[in-house]
Amino acid sequence: MSRLNDIPAGNHAIVKDLLSDGMLRERMLAIGLTKGARIEVVRHGPSGDPTVYNIRGAMIALRKEEASLVLVTPC
Amino acid sequence: MGLTFQSTKSTALKDLFKIEKTDDRYVIALAGNPNTGKSTVFNVLTGLHQHTGNWPGKTVVNAKGQFTYNEKEFILVDLPGTYSIFASSVEEEVARDFLCFGNPDAVIVVVDATCLERNLNLVYQVMELTNNVILCINLIDEARKKNIIIDSKGISEELGIPVVPCAARKGLGIKELKDTIYKVCEKKIVPSPKTVIYDQIIEDRLKIIQPLVEEILSKGERINGAKTHNGINTGTGINSRWLALRILDGDKKLLDSICSNLSIDVCILQDKLKNKLIDILGESGYAGLASDGIKRKALRDLISESIYKRAEIIKEKYVREDKNKLNRDRIVDNYITSKGFGIPLMILLLCIILWITIKGANYPSSVIADFLFKIEDKLTLWFKNMNFPEWLHGLLILGIYRTVAWVVSVMLPPMAIFFPLFTILEDLGYLPRVAFNLDHLFKKACAHGKQCLTMCMGFGCNAAGVIACRIIDSPREKLIATLTNNFVPCNGRFPTLIAISMVFLAVNGGSSLILSVLSVAGLIVLGIFITLLVSYLLSKTILKGIPSTFTLELPPYRMPQIGRVLYTSIIDRTIFVLSRAITVAAPAGAITWLMANIQVGNSSILNHIAVFIDPFAKFIGLDGFIITAFILGLPANEIVLPILLMSYLSTGSMIEFESIESLREILLDNGWTYLTALNTMLFSLLHWPCGTTILTIKKETGSWKWTALGVLIPTVVAITICFITATIFRIFFRIFNF
Incomplete structure (x- = not known):
C-alpha cells in the first residue's frame, strides 16, 4: 500500500484507508475520499506542492501533508 | 459581552426561524455544494427581492429572498455552500440546523451537472433528513458543452424525488423549477426519497433505535402539551431514522442543538433511550452498541462510503461522458498553473489590476x-x-x-x-x-x-x-x-506612502521618481514579509x-x-x-475638529496630546504630532496626512497639500529628517487597523479577544520596527558624527 502523495502525476489510485482524524477526516469523506474511490493524480503545483487530484469528478488540491494521510493502491 | 450562551442562542434561533408561515406562504431552503451556481439559482428565482446578512450568532452569510408563483408566496433561504451536513464546520452546522429546525416546506439541492457524483453525497444526506427534496441539476449547458449527457428522468426514478435540469445563468429550466416547487409545496407531487440502505451492522442497530426515537419524539410532544414551538413542529419536524443514525453516531453537538431548539429535553430523551436500550439489550449489549466493531470513526466512514457507492452507481447508469473529448480546463491549467507561466502571469495580472485601479481612480x-x-x-x-x-x-x-x-x-x-x-x-x-x-x-x-x-x-x-x-x-x-x-x-494608505516618498526621494524628478516607486514597492514587500512572519x-x-x-x-x-x-x-x-x-468617519471628523479647536490654556487639546506623546514618539523616530495624527486617523487612514498638516499649521481644520514642494517645506520646517519620513511610512504600513477594519474583525470573528489581538499585534510590530530603525540611525549618527 502506498500513500496518495507518492503516486506520480497522470496515474490513478484506489483509496484504501484514511489516517486523518477529526475535522480533516470529515472533510475528506465529504469530498469523496472514501474506501474504494478511484483518484486521478492530475498535476503538481509550480513548486511541486500542492497537487491536484481528480476526486469524483472535482479537481481538489491537497498538500503533501494531507495527501500522505490517504492510503491507496496504485492502479 | 454579558450575554449568556443561552440567551444569545435562543434569540438567535427565534430570529432565524421567524419566517411567518401562512397558507399562502411557503419556506424553501436552497442547499448545495460550493461552486454549483447555487447563488445564481437563488438570484434568478428571487430577482432583486432579497436581502443578505449573517446567520444569527454566526459569521456565515445568510441570504433570504422571495418570489410568487401561482399566487403563492415563496420565501427562499440560501444555505451556505457545503459538501456535507455532518456539521464539522460552522457552515455545515448552519445548514443542518436550518434543515432540522427551520422546518422548510421544501428543500432544493442544487448540483453541478459536470460533477454529479460528488454532489450526490449532499443530496442523499438531505434526503435522509426530509422528504420534500427537489433536485436541481444546474449548469446543464456547461455539461452539454463538455459532452456530458444526463438522464434526469432516470435519476428522478432512482432517487424518488423530482429532478429539474436547468441552466440558471441562461434562465433555462427556472419556470419548471418554480412549478416543481409549487407542486411539492401544494402536495401535488409527493416525493418519496429512496435513501441509502447501509451495511447490515448499521441497519440492525437502526431497527432497535428508530422505534424508540419515534416513541420518545411523539411523547415529547405530549409532555410539552404543545404541538409547535416557535413555529417548529416538534414532533414530526425531525426524521426518526436520521435522528437514530445520529444517536448511533454519538453526535454530541447535534444532540445539544436539538436540546436547545426543540422543547423536548433531549437530555431526557437520551437518558430514556439509554434506559430502554439497556432494558432490551442488557447492560453489556448497550455498551456493545457503541463499541462493538464499529467505532464512531468507522461508522462515519461506512455511512460516507455507502452513500458514495450509491452515487457511483447513479453516475454509471445515468450520466454519459465522452471521455475522448479534450478537456478545455486542463489545457488552460497547463499554462495557468505551470512552473514557467503560472507565477509571472499572476504578477502581471495583479500589476495590471493595480495599475487600472490607481490610474482609473485618479480622475x-x-x-x-x-x-x-x-x-x-x-x-x-x-x-x-x-x-x-x-x-x-x-x-x-x-x-x-x-x-x-x-x-x-x-x-x-x-x-x-x-x-x-x-x-x-x-x-x-x-x-x-x-x-x-x-x-x-x-x-x-x-x-x-x-x-x-x-x-x-x-x-x-x-x-x-x-x-x-x-x-x-x-x-x-x-x-x-x-x-x-x-x-x-490599503488604498487609503497608498497616497500617504507615495506622497512622503515623493517628498523625500523625488524632489529632483527623473531618476529619483523611480527611486520613490521602488521605495513604495519595497514597503509592500516588507509588508508581505511581516505578514508571513507574523x-x-x-x-x-x-x-x-x-x-x-x-x-x-x-x-x-x-x-x-x-x-x-x-x-x-x-x-x-x-x-x-x-x-x-x-x-466611523463622521463622528471622528467632529472629534478631530473639536480637539483642534478647543483651547485649554494657550493651545488646543490636540497640541497638548501631541506634546505629551512627543518624548515617546521621538524615541521611535517620529514626533508627537505624527502619532496624534495616526490616532485621530483611526476612522480612515486617508485623513492622517491632512490631520498632520492641520496640526503643523495650526489651521484648526484639515487641509490638503497644494503641491509636493509645499508639503516638503512644511515637513522640513517641522524638523522632519529622512528617519522621520522612513518611520512615518513604516508606521503607516504597520500600525493598527482603521476603525472600519476593527469593526469588521469583530463582526467576522465574533470575539473581542481576536479583535483586541488584531489591534495589538500591528501596534507592537509598528513600534518595534520604528524603534529598530531609529536606534540604527542613532548609532550611525554617533559613529559618523553626522
Whole structure:
C-alpha cells in the first residue's frame, strides 16, 4: 500500500484507508475520499506542492501533508 | 459581552426561524455544494427581492429572498455552500440546523451537472433528513458543452424525488423549477426519497433505535402539551431514522442543538433511550452498541462510503461522458498553473489590476472631490447667510462634512474599480488557481494559499480583505489571515506612502521618481514579509490548538456574468465598506475638529496630546504630532496626512497639500529628517487597523479577544520596527558624527 502523495502525476489510485482524524477526516469523506474511490493524480503545483487530484469528478488540491494521510493502491 | 450562551442562542434561533408561515406562504431552503451556481439559482428565482446578512450568532452569510408563483408566496433561504451536513464546520452546522429546525416546506439541492457524483453525497444526506427534496441539476449547458449527457428522468426514478435540469445563468429550466416547487409545496407531487440502505451492522442497530426515537419524539410532544414551538413542529419536524443514525453516531453537538431548539429535553430523551436500550439489550449489549466493531470513526466512514457507492452507481447508469473529448480546463491549467507561466502571469495580472485601479481612480476621485468641496463652499456660504455661530459651522462643515467628503472621494473610485475587476477573476475561476500557485509560500508560513487572495483584497481595502477571509475554510488559517490582513497597505494608505516618498526621494524628478516607486514597492514587500512572519509566529503560539484542514477546490473555468459581478461588487462590497467607513468617519471628523479647536490654556487639546506623546514618539523616530495624527486617523487612514498638516499649521481644520514642494517645506520646517519620513511610512504600513477594519474583525470573528489581538499585534510590530530603525540611525549618527 502506498500513500496518495507518492503516486506520480497522470496515474490513478484506489483509496484504501484514511489516517486523518477529526475535522480533516470529515472533510475528506465529504469530498469523496472514501474506501474504494478511484483518484486521478492530475498535476503538481509550480513548486511541486500542492497537487491536484481528480476526486469524483472535482479537481481538489491537497498538500503533501494531507495527501500522505490517504492510503491507496496504485492502479 | 454579558450575554449568556443561552440567551444569545435562543434569540438567535427565534430570529432565524421567524419566517411567518401562512397558507399562502411557503419556506424553501436552497442547499448545495460550493461552486454549483447555487447563488445564481437563488438570484434568478428571487430577482432583486432579497436581502443578505449573517446567520444569527454566526459569521456565515445568510441570504433570504422571495418570489410568487401561482399566487403563492415563496420565501427562499440560501444555505451556505457545503459538501456535507455532518456539521464539522460552522457552515455545515448552519445548514443542518436550518434543515432540522427551520422546518422548510421544501428543500432544493442544487448540483453541478459536470460533477454529479460528488454532489450526490449532499443530496442523499438531505434526503435522509426530509422528504420534500427537489433536485436541481444546474449548469446543464456547461455539461452539454463538455459532452456530458444526463438522464434526469432516470435519476428522478432512482432517487424518488423530482429532478429539474436547468441552466440558471441562461434562465433555462427556472419556470419548471418554480412549478416543481409549487407542486411539492401544494402536495401535488409527493416525493418519496429512496435513501441509502447501509451495511447490515448499521441497519440492525437502526431497527432497535428508530422505534424508540419515534416513541420518545411523539411523547415529547405530549409532555410539552404543545404541538409547535416557535413555529417548529416538534414532533414530526425531525426524521426518526436520521435522528437514530445520529444517536448511533454519538453526535454530541447535534444532540445539544436539538436540546436547545426543540422543547423536548433531549437530555431526557437520551437518558430514556439509554434506559430502554439497556432494558432490551442488557447492560453489556448497550455498551456493545457503541463499541462493538464499529467505532464512531468507522461508522462515519461506512455511512460516507455507502452513500458514495450509491452515487457511483447513479453516475454509471445515468450520466454519459465522452471521455475522448479534450478537456478545455486542463489545457488552460497547463499554462495557468505551470512552473514557467503560472507565477509571472499572476504578477502581471495583479500589476495590471493595480495599475487600472490607481490610474482609473485618479480622475473620478478628483471629480468627486471637486464636486463635494464645491458643495462645502455652498454650505459655508449658507451657514454665513443664516448667521449660524462659527463653532457650529466648524463642527458640522469643517469637521464632519469635510472628513466624510474626504473619505468618499478617496475611497469610492478605487473600490468601484478594484472590486469588480477582482470579482471577475473570482467568477472566472482564476483566483483558486492563484491560491494553488502560491500555496507553497504560504505553507512555509503555516498559512493557507487563499490568504494571498485576501491580501490582494486588502490592497483595495483591509475591511474588505478581512471579509474575504471567509473563503478560507480552515479555522486556524482563517484567523491568521484575518489578524494579519492589515500589513498590506490599503488604498487609503497608498497616497500617504507615495506622497512622503515623493517628498523625500523625488524632489529632483527623473531618476529619483523611480527611486520613490521602488521605495513604495519595497514597503509592500516588507509588508508581505511581516505578514508571513507574523502568520508563522501566530500559528506556532496563540493559534496552535485551532484545527487546520487544507482542501482547495479548483472549479471549472466559467465565463463571468458581468451583471452579477457589478451587482455583488458594488452592492455587497463597495457600498457596504463605504457606508461602514462613513459611519466611523463622521463622528471622528467632529472629534478631530473639536480637539483642534478647543483651547485649554494657550493651545488646543490636540497640541497638548501631541506634546505629551512627543518624548515617546521621538524615541521611535517620529514626533508627537505624527502619532496624534495616526490616532485621530483611526476612522480612515486617508485623513492622517491632512490631520498632520492641520496640526503643523495650526489651521484648526484639515487641509490638503497644494503641491509636493509645499508639503516638503512644511515637513522640513517641522524638523522632519529622512528617519522621520522612513518611520512615518513604516508606521503607516504597520500600525493598527482603521476603525472600519476593527469593526469588521469583530463582526467576522465574533470575539473581542481576536479583535483586541488584531489591534495589538500591528501596534507592537509598528513600534518595534520604528524603534529598530531609529536606534540604527542613532548609532550611525554617533559613529559618523553626522
